[in-house]
Amino acid sequence: MADTRFVNQKMVGTSVVPDEAIPLVEGEGRFLNDIRLPGMYHAAFLRSQHAHARILSIDAGAARQMPGVIQVMTGKEMLGKVDPFESMPNRFSGGQSTQHWLAVEKVRFVGEAVCVVVAEDRAIAEDAIDLIEVEYDPLPAVTDPRLGEKDDAPLVHETCPNNYLIKRDYERGNVDEAFEKAHLVVKRAFSIGRKQALCLEGRGCVAAYRESAFTLTMWMSHQLPYVVRHYLAKHLRLGEHEVRVIAPHTGGGFGQKASIYPEEFVCAHLALGLRRPVKWVEDRLENMVASTHARDQQIELAAAVDDQGRILALDSNVWVDVGAYSTYLWSAGMEPLQTAGLMPGPYQIEALRYVTRGVATNKTPVGPYRAVGRPSASASLELLIDDAARRLDIDPVEMRLRNLIPGEKMPYRNANNLVHDNVNYVPCLKLTAAKAEYDKLRAEQAQASDNGKLRGIGVACFAELTGLGTSTAVGPGTLLQPGRDAVTLRLETTGVLTIAAALPSQGQRIMTAMTQVAADELGIKLSDITGLTNDTAMAPYGFGTFASRTAVFGSGAVIKAARELRRRILALAAHLMEVPETDLTIVDSVVQTVDRAKTMTLREMTDQSYFSAKHIPEDLNPGFEVTSFYDPKFGSFAAGAHTVVVDVDPQTGHVEIVRYVAAEDVGTIINPAVVEGQIIGGIAQGIGEALMEELVYDADGQPKTVTLADYTIPSALEIPTIELHHANTPSAALGGFKGCGEGSIIGAVGAVACAVADALNRNGGDITAFPATPERVLTGLGVLPTDS
Amino acid sequence: MAREKTIQVTVNGRAFEKTVSVRRSLADFIREDLHYTGTHLGCEHGVCGACTVSMNGRSVRSCLTLAVQADGAEITTIEGLRNEDGTRHPIQQAFLEGFALQCGYCTPGFLITAIEFLEENPDPTEAEVREALSGNLCRCSGYQAIVDAVMSMSGKPAPENA
Ligand code: FES
Numbered sequence: 001m002a003d004t005r006f007v008n009q010k011m012v013g014t015s016v017v018p019d020e021a022i023p024l025v026e027g028e029g030r031f032l033n034d035i036r037l038p039g040m041y042h043a044a045f046l047r048s049q050h051a052h053a054r055i056l057s058i059d060a061g062a063a064r065q066m067p068g069v070i071q072v073m074t075g076k077e078m079l080g081k082v083d084p085f086e087s088m089p090n091r092f093s094g095g096q097s098t099q100h101w102l103a104v105e106k107v108r109f110v111g112e113a114v115c116v117v118v119a120e121d122r123a124i125a126e127d128a129i130d131l132i133e134v135e136y137d138p139l140p141a142v143t144d145p146r147l148g149e150k151d152d153a154p155l156v157h158e159t160c161p162n163n164y165l166i167k168r169d170y171e172r173g174n175v176d177e178a179f180e181k182a183h184l185v186v187k188r189a190f191s192i193g194r195k196q197a198l199c200l201e202g203r204g205c206v207a208a209y210r211e212s213a214f215t216l217t218m219w220m221s222h223q224l225p226y227v228v229r230h231y232l233a234k235h236l237r238l239g240e241h242e243v244r245v246i247a248p249h250t251g252g253g254f255g256q257k258a259s260i261y262p263e264e265f266v267c268a269h270l271a272l273g274l275r276r277p278v279k280w281v282e283d284r285l286e287n288m289v290a291s292t293h294a295r296d297q298q299i300e301l302a303a304a305v306d307d308q309g310r311i312l313a314l315d316s317n318v319w320v321d322v323g324a325y326s327t328y329l330w331s332a333g334m335e336p337l338q339t340a341g342l343m344p345g346p347y348q349i350e351a352l353r354y355v356t357r358g359v360a361t362n363k364t365p366v367g368p369y370r371a372v373g374r375p376s377a378s379a380s381l382e383l384l385i386d387d388a389a390r391r392l393d394i395d396p397v398e399m400r401l402r403n404l405i406p407g408e409k410m411p412y413r414n415a416n417n418l419v420h421d422n423v424n425y426v427p428c429l430k431l432t433a434a435k436a437e438y439d440k441l442r443a444e445q446a447q448a449s450d451n452g453k454l455r456g457i458g459v460a461c462f463a464e465l466t467g468l469g470t471s472t473a474v475g476p477g478t479l480l481q482p483g484r485d486a487v488t489l490r491l492e493t494t495g496v497l498t499i500a501a502a503l504p505s506q507g508q509r510i511m512t513a514m515t516q517v518a519a520d521e522l523g524i525k526l527s528d529i530t531g532l533t534n535d536t537a538m539a540p541y542g543f544g545t546f547a548s549r550t551a552v553f554g555s556g557a558v559i560k561a562a563r564e565l566r567r568r569i570l571a572l573a574a575h576l577m578e579v580p581e582t583d584l585t586i587v588d589s590v591v592q593t594v595d596r597a598k599t600m601t602l603r604e605m606t607d608q609s610y611f612s613a614k615h616i617p618e619d620l621n622p623g624f625e626v627t628s629f630y631d632p633k634f635g636s637f638a639a640g641a642h643t644v645v646v647d648v649d650p651q652t653g654h655v656e657i658v659r660y661v662a663a664e665d666v667g668t669i670i671n672p673a674v675v676e677g678q679i680i681g682g683i684a685q686g687i688g689e690a691l692m693e694e695l696v697y698d699a700d701g702q703p704k705t706v707t708l709a710d711y712t713i714p715s716a717l718e719i720p721t722i723e724l725h726h727a728n729t730p731s732a733a734l735g736g737f738k739g740c741g742e743g744s745i746i747g748a749v750g751a752v753a754c755a756v757a758d759a760l761n762r763n764g765g766d767i768t769a770f771p772a773t774p775e776r777v778l779t780g781l782g783v784l785p786t787d788s
Numbered sequence: 789m790a791r792e793k794t795i796q797v798t799v800n801g802r803a804f805e806k807t808v809s810v811r812r813s814l815a816d817f818i819r820e821d822l823h824y825t826g827t828h829l830g831c832e833h834g835v836c837g838a839c840t841v842s843m844n845g846r847s848v849r850s851c852l853t854l855a856v857q858a859d860g861a862e863i864t865t866i867e868g869l870r871n872e873d874g875t876r877h878p879i880q881q882a883f884l885e886g887f888a889l890q891c892g893y894c895t896p897g898f899l900i901t902a903i904e905f906l907e908e909n910p911d912p913t914e915a916e917v918r919e920a921l922s923g924n925l926c927r928c929s930g931y932q933a934i935v936d937a938v939m940s941m942s943g944k945p946a947p948e949n950a
């Protein structure tokens with residue numbers, strides 16, 4: 001990191017080059033698969049090839065005999081020894097699921113783990129898997145949520161009537177009255193396919209017995225080390241103090257590595273029994289079926305609109321195909337509840353009604369993925385707004401301006417009971433429209449194109465609730481209510497500041513952000529600050545990295561701890577320097593009088609504090625290690641508005657993004673280049689979500705997309721240059737920070753969807769099913785029949 | 789067919805002679821036998837490009853190459869990019885200062901691909917850079933910072949491999 005700075009230059013707001021990226025760029029990152037311990041065994045899993053079947057028998061005799069095989073274990077053999085993952089019965093539908101770590105009696109999706117083999121190396125373990133014979137009795141599979149909810153449908157779980165893992169009705173405000181008096185009622189169907197977070201690195205773990213002081217040490221590619229520790233201890237019947245969890249460098253998370261899965265827990269159980277380290281690394285084929293999927297929604301949305309284009313009420317029906325189990329910890333409620341509940345987004349909605357369902361099917365469970373629920377909620381509403389604008393002959397941007405929550409109405413409580421404050425919805429929309437020269441774009445669009453392409457323009461606005469504190473519930477059914485995270489600041493004997501926090505980064509550079517905040521609060525040079533993270537044995541308690549919360553929590557805790565540390569530094573320095581405390585300040589790691597007549601480096605001060613303590617009154621030398629917890633209580637809304645221009649080829653159905661202009665409000669920015677990377681990375685995923693990515697199953701529940709050749713994500717060719725602009729306003733959280741990890745994917749899905757629909761509309765077409773693959777585009781244009 | 793074969797390879801300037809299983813991939817050989825874990829596996833079926841290494845000056849997917857195919861070859865991995873004095877290769881520096889990596893899992897493949905590309909085309913257009921990088925997937929960055937980092941090398945003297 002740069003060592004020199006101008007006097008009083010703030011580090012917050014500066015694109016500090018992150019030291020934490022150096023090992024990664026030099027090929028010396030330590031990812032999970034790079035860890036190797038003496039005596040380490042390797043695990044491989046036998047997985048179900050059936051979507052739904054009863055297990056009649058398992059014959060592992062030949063595998064057990066194979067040289068190099070240490071152990072083979074089935075679900076039955078683990079029964080009673082560990083506690084399976086049980087979801088809370090849904091308080092509305094009563095639906096409940098129990099997930100054994102290895103299937104017992106029944107398999108419920110292709111890819112579910114049935115047996116584990118531990119061997120001397122991975123190749124032997126995989127060869128042994130092939131020798132295990134399982135006899136199945138296939139059962140009818142549930143693969144369509146609309147059929148699965150019917151009374152006579154087969155059940156994925158006996159404990160889940162109508163396969164509703166969750167169902168919820170909600171109404172607030174007078175919806176019926178709004179629809180009766182509406183000038184216009186618009187309705188729209190919307191669906192979006194199944195997604196994969198597609199972290200470039202899959203999951204994995206090394207579980208070790210009695211490493212240092214801990215019974216169990218887990219290295220795990222995961223976003224939430226302390227949460228993993230809590231659940232490992234609970235399910236393996238250990239004390240939390242007996243378990244240490246370390247998240248090494250992690251090749252992407254995006255929510256997929258925020259859930260609790262069976263495989264890692266199986267490895268922990270085996271390591272304890274074998275008293276040897278056990279390693280498991282998920283390969284890509286496994287990852288495509290064994291790590292959580294996302295989205296997979298069908299939405300029917302209606303809006304009551306007055307003659308001025310103001311939305312009076314929203315009424316929606318949502319079905320989410322949540323897969324075979326309620327994802328452990330976050331529950332099957334995540335997608336259904338957030339999709340329907342957050343439907344109003346940044347708009348003034350006084351009346352809201354929805355029925356939302358999470359229907360169990362014989363597919364991989366759906367879990368959290370970047371911006372859970374909101375991309376589909378937002379895209380369906382944005383498309384509907386465009387429909388209404390067209391019918392009322394109002395420009396789409398103007399229609400949005402009439403409905404966004406304006407600054408002067410804040411704090412504003414929406415019909416979903418969320419309070420919007422300190423957020424720039426209208427400025428973001430005006431900024432994207434101005435920077436994109438929206439009026440000019442529309443004028444150009446109106447002229448006949450000479451390239452035979454259909455031009456479409458999409459504008460979408462979004463709200464993203466970030467940095468949720470203890471006062472905002474994550475949702476019913478979620479086992480965990482996160483809220484407080486701690487940071488420890490410690491001045492070493494050399495005057496160097498160590499920041500310790502269990503807030504892993506999968507590229508978000510959380511430690512760099514905390515370093516910048518600490519530098520400003522304490523007047524310490526960046527080069528005198530170092531970080532410890534990701535290890536429950538070294539960092540204080542924290543919930544970890546998810547839901548665009550980490551920079552908010554980490555920075556807030558740094559600010560609190562730094563204030564106390566600064567107080568202690570100045571008190572001791574005043575004594576040692578024999579000047580009044582009020583005369584002192586800290587600049588570039590030196591305590592000095594305001595006139596600079598007297599100075600003392602932090603190194604000299606800490607040296608005396610630690611090594612000459614007998615000359616210092618005890619009450620002035622309490623130690624230079626401070627731990628503070630921070631809870632922002634409420635969340636902060638971040639926002640954005642994106643403008644997208646596409647050209648659709650009516651011959652091939654290919655969609656090309658011609659221009660992309662984003663305006664965002666992400667609060668006070670700590671490191672602009674890092675924030676930009678988060679926003680642009682999210683937009684790229686959103687483009688993939690809107691145009692390309694889809695996990696496909698056949699009617700029997702067999703996955704058709706199990707390689708990166710079948711499930712295609714954008715390359716550098718599909719992503720245009722993103723023009724990014726800011727309309728930031730500080731949040732009420734300490735430092736004014738907001739989260740920025742997720743929001744942009746919401747805007748991208750909405751704006752791209754609207755642009756494609758707008759293009760098709762020029763030829764009288766439309767599109768309701770996404771991603772907008774060439775086939776769906778041609779169907780939308782009437783070139784291909786609807787049932788293709 | 790023999791199940792094992794003895795091969796000689798030079799990796800990052802060091803000569804190795806090792807007996808390997810004929811079914812061992814070059815990626816596993818480099819990572820597990822030679823302990824150069826900087827090369828990453830993202831798919832093991834030739835799509836993502838994370839495993840790209842330089843073999844006799846050409847970038848290859850080490851997940852699709854067998855170790856025995858590298859017999860007699862000169863290989864450079866991300867660990868071998870540093871200059872002799874230990875400082876970073878200019879493209880490593882450009883990636884670092886250009887915020888061109890987030891999780892960093894894809895980085896080794898992009899660096900190796902970019903070096904080969906810049907040797908052939910030292911002054912590329914943005915479209916050429918995007919085309920050249922299109923066989924490497926990055927899930928985090930949205931590519932913009934990577935493309936910019938590679939563009940920032942344009943016009944500079946062709947960087948040489950260590
Ligand atoms: S691991 Fe070789 S191309 Fe993906």
Ligand code: FES
Pocket residue numbers: 200251252507888889890891892893894895925926927928929
């Ligand atoms: S930086 Fe994470 S995949 Fe490229």
